[in-house]
Amino acid sequence: MGEQLTIREAYDIARGHNGRDWVRIAVIQTLTGMRRQELAEEITRMVDTDPYFRAEPEALRHRVTEDDERYAVKIGGEDRHLIAWF
Secondary structure (H helix, E strand, O other): OOOOOOHHHHHHHHHHHHOOOOEEHHHHHHHHOOOHHHHHHHHHHHHHHOOOEEEEOOOOHHHOOHHHHHHOEEEOOEEEOEEEEO
16 A cells, blocks of 8 residues: 555645646545545644645535535634645
């Protein structure tokens, strides 16, 4: 079994494929293989400690998929579906 990608490595790969700054957390989970709870804890930690990292909800609710809902990270009482570094 190969080494697991970090969230940042998965983000860079996904961003390279979609050409956008925002990447879906569900895509990050697929690329990293992280368990949902582990992924949520790590994203929450990064929101609190990395000033360049952001996690945001999908503003266009009709674009939220079942996977987006499954891997959403609740921060401040709000489901976050997307991450980015700026």
